[in-house]
Amino acid sequence: MINLNFILELFKNNFGALILLIALSIIISFEVMVYVESIRYILVGVLLSGLVFLGLGILFYGYTSSYLYAILALFVAVIFLFLGTYVIFLIIFLLYLFDILIIEIVYFSASIYSIWTWVIAIAVAIVMYFIIKQLNKILNKKLFLLDSEIKKNEKRDSHVRNRNKSEN
Amino acid sequence: MSTSWLGSHLPSIITYLINFLLEKSTFYGIVIIIIGILMIMFSKYFKPLFFLFYILFMMAILGYYFSLVSKLLIAIFISLLVFMPFLYLAFKNGYSMTVINLFMLGYFLLIFPAIKYYLNSYLLISTFIVVIFISSIITFYMFLLIKRKLFLPEGERI
Numbered sequence: 001m002i003n004l005n006f007i008l009e010l011f012k013n014n015f016g017a018l019i020l021l022i023a024l025s026i027i028i029s030f031e032v033m034v035y036v037e038s039i040r041y042i043l044v045g046v047l048l049s050g051l052v053f054l055g056l057g058i059l060f061y062g063y064t065s066s067y068l069y070a071i072l073a074l075f076v077a078v079i080f081l082f083l084g085t086y087v088i089f090l091i092i093f094l095l096y097l098f099d100i101l102i103i104e105i106v107y108f109s110a111s112i113y114s115i116w117t118w119v120i121a122i123a124v125a126i127v128m129y130f131i132i133k134q135l136n137k138i139l140n141k142k143l144f145l146l147d148s149e150i151k152k153n154e155k156r157d158s159h160v161r162n163r164n165k166s167e168n
Numbered sequence: 169m170s171t172s173w174l175g176s177h178l179p180s181i182i183t184y185l186i187n188f189l190l191e192k193s194t195f196y197g198i199v200i201i202i203i204g205i206l207m208i209m210f211s212k213y214f215k216p217l218f219f220l221f222y223i224l225f226m227m228a229i230l231g232y233y234f235s236l237v238s239k240l241l242i243a244i245f246i247s248l249l250v251f252m253p254f255l256y257l258a259f260k261n262g263y264s265m266t267v268i269n270l271f272m273l274g275y276f277l278l279i280f281p282a283i284k285y286y287l288n289s290y291l292l293i294s295t296f297i298v299v300i301f302i303s304s305i306i307t308f309y310m311f312l313l314i315k316r317k318l319f320l321p322e323g324e325r326i
Contacts, residue, residue: 016291023298034265038258045254049247056246139305140264142312147212150319 004112011106018106022099026132029092033136036085043085047078096125189277197277201307204270207263208311214263218256222248264308271304 011018051071058067100121104110110117189196226248279300287293 014290016289016294020290020294020297023294023301027297027301031265031269034262038262041254041258041261045251045258048254049251052250053247136265139268139308140261142309143208143211143264143267144260146312146316147214150212153320 008102008106011102018102021102025092025095025099029095029132030136032088032092033133034140036088040082040085043078043082047074050074050078093125093129096128097121100124100128190280193277193281197274197279199274200270200277201274204267204274204307205311207267207270208308209315211263214260215256218259222252222255268304268308271307272300275300275304 011021051074054067054070054074101112101117104117104121105112226245279296283296287296
């Protein structure tokens with residue numbers, strides 16, 4: 001039977017399992033944060049292109065009340081999925097909270113009924129969440145900032161080369 | 169109880185794919201790592217490549233619908249035009265992570281046959297995963313630095 005005591009005993013006896021849980025939760029959250037952000041862009045695109053599509057339908061075939069239903073359904077579906085992405089972020093946060101609570105209880109002998117255990121766990125989970133989020137942003141920007149730097153440099157170089165040519 | 173085609177075949181498809189990758193894992197690992205390196209080195213061509221694939225995709229759709237309904241054709245064309253920038257942003261957002269994932273998969277395939285018999289405890293598995301993850305991030309940064317050295321002259325570096 002899996003209950004809280006079973007989980008705590010498992011992690012008490014097996015340090016590797018805890019490390020595995022933390023490593024997996026950090027790596028998975030690292031990936032999920034990026035791809036969920038991408039899903040958001042796609043959802044906005046779906047909403048706008050769907051509205052354009054319906055608008056064209058109205059333009060070509062004339063307005064009927066069924067279009068209103070379609071627009072409403074599109075909005076509801078996209079907003080529902082968009083909120084779903086925030087639920088995923090909440091799940092990531094809860095995963096961190098679970099990790100930190102287990103560390104506190106197993107290795108620092110903290111009581112789960114103490115308010116301070118929860119306060120510290122929530123604070124550390126929030127800090128961890130924002131650190132991972134910032135790392136994600138930095139990671140993606142690095143590559144494309146370097147590209148834009150290289151492009152700027154190439155443009156300047158070609159400008160200088162053209163000027164030298166015209167002077168010669 | 170009847171199950172769907174995917175439900176009954178998915179486990180065997182996944183097993184087949186994993187076996188396929190592990191059969192010549194060293195070779196596929198090297199190929200995947202090289203693809204990752206190329207993705208870093210030629211990332212400035214991301215936009216034109218995206219546009220090329222997008223144009224090919226639209227041409228395929230337009231070719232399919234052209235003889236059927238011209239109004240539908242225009243609607244899809246314009247909708248796709250609206251959708252395109254968002255798809256571009258979505259792909260660009262996940263670009264670096266995809267490269268890191270490729271490195272992770274590549275390292276996994278490279279190292280796995282050599283050490284699969286030693287992964288017999290949680291601690292070793294977690295160490296393996298953490299080492300692969302950190303080394304793939306380090307590889308990503310290393311190739312960014314190499315790219316900077318290759319494409320930017322000495323005075324321009326920050």
